[in-house]
Amino acid sequence: MDIKNVCVIGAGAMGLGIAQLAATHGYTVNLVDITEEILEKAKASIDKNLDRFFVAKSKLSNEEAKNILNRIHLSTNRDEAIKDVQIVIEAVFEDMALKQDLLFDLDKKCKKNIILASNTSSLSITDMAKKATNQERIVGIHFFNPAPVMKLIELIKGKNTSDEILESSKKFALSLNKTVVTVNDSPGFITTRLIYVLCNEAINMKQEGIASTEDIDTAVKLAFNFPMGPLELSDLVGNDIYLHIGEYLTEKLGENYNPSPLLKKMVNDNLIGRKTKRGFYNY
Ligand SMILES: NC(=O)c1ccc[n+]([C@@H]2O[C@H](COP(=O)([O-])OP(=O)(O)OC[C@H]3O[C@@H](n4cnc5c(N)ncnc54)[C@H](O)[C@@H]3O)[C@@H](O)[C@H]2O)c1
Known part of the structure; x- marks a missing residue:
């Protein structure tokens, strides 16, 4: 499946960076958080970061930065934001129960071939997927802070993650111009x-x-x-x-x-x- 549209859930330090990174590489991004205020703040940060670290350093033109920003759509309505995306990346608080419930809900609502990824920095992907029915499509995609700049992505294969989902996730990570390492699910990964x-x-x-x-x-x-x-x-x-x-x-x-x-x-x-x-x- 070709990934064109991405949904990022959680617009904190990591979520906004992941949204910026994906939009920079041509993806359309639906960025979701609990309030409009958090989302507006996140978009303002992305705008500032694009300006300070890319436009000011002549890595992007003003026009390109504007187009990147325009590819990021803000939403407090998760059910709407997951429609027509091929991958959902969650970057909510590091809390197992919160992530389990979120993945359970996403698994219920997203078509079976959609990748559900977690940006957790330490929690078990296998445990996180426990409540979901289609556990084979749940994978860890661990970005580093700041996501648009750091070169590594750690890909985590849960006990039930399928090879196909792992391969598609790797392809996606490589399309973001990152170096990818793969780890079998283990606390704290590498x-x-x-x-x-x-x-x-x-x-x-x-x-x-x-x-x-x-x-x-x-x-x-x-x-x-x-x-x-x-x-x-x-x-x-x-x-x-x-x-x-x-x-x-x-x-x-x-x-x-x-x-x-x-x-x-x-x-x-x-x-x-x-x-x-x-x-x-x-x-
Ligand atoms: N900060 C880092 O350096 C870093 C690096 C790699 C991975 N991570 C991981 O990324 C994840 C997010 O970390 P962060 O530092 O960005 O956290 P953060 O506290 O900056 O942001 C989390 C965001 O998630 C939102 N949120 C919480 N519940 C939500 C829900 N149900 N729906 C939508 N949004 C919701 C919050 O409002 C907040 O804006 C964590 O799992 C963390 O372990 C963090």
């Missing part, structure tokens, strides 16, 4: 599991007092040629998000993934990072 371990261990080191925040970050950046240190990254993503991931990985994979006591304390003290302007650094 990327989230590894980055969590790195950040959590850096937080353990900080707790043990073996080096300062700045020195831990500088060591990782310069020794491994990473663009960012693990503590500044944890502040950027949100210490609450890493705690959540750590708890999930511990539940699914065992005690090796136990979140650092310092990470728990920081979240408890509302030292979330950039979001609260205080974390390992002050902002």
Whole structure:
């Protein structure tokens, strides 16, 4: 099946980026969220991002940016927005029950050959598909933030995802000019599991007092040629998000993934990072 029209559900940080990316590559996008206000804010962000990162850098003309924006249609009516699309990508909050219910509803309402994809960064695709009847069409398509810029897409094959759906999803991901890796469903996949371990261990080191925040970050950046240190990254993503991931990985994979006591304390003290302007650094 040829994909021409895409529905993205959730117009937060990821959803708006995915919508922009898909529209940039010629797809028509229906972008769905709960309120008009969230949607208008998302479209304004896309407009700004296109301008700042593409038009200002001469990667797109004004005309092209305008056409991309015009290919994105906003809707608070999910049932309308899924009509005539060939793929639905959900990017709602990282909550298993919410995603399960959403996929159950989409599976009921979308034609059988439509791909249902989740942008989850850690949750099991197999579990997420549990309530749906046609579990073979549910797949993980994990984009990275910001979606229009980051080069990787992690494709996740749930236990029941069909080879055909995986192949069509891969073709779609490649059409967005991304490099694609495929992972069998496993908590945190490749990327989230590894980055969590790195950040959590850096937080353990900080707790043990073996080096300062700045020195831990500088060591990782310069020794491994990473663009960012693990503590500044944890502040950027949100210490609450890493705690959540750590708890999930511990539940699914065992005690090796136990979140650092310092990470728990920081979240408890509302030292979330950039979001609260205080974390390992002050902002
Ligand atoms: N932020 C990241 O760096 C990142 C990277 C990769 C993957 N992810 C994953 O992407 C997903 C979204 O993350 P985010 O950071 O964009 O979250 P976010 O909080 O910025 O946005 C989520 C959006 O979903 C909307 N929403 C919630 N329930 C909805 C519903 N029933 N119908 C329509 N819209 C609904 C919310 O109103 C909100 O606008 C999560 O699963 C997350 O794990 C996030």
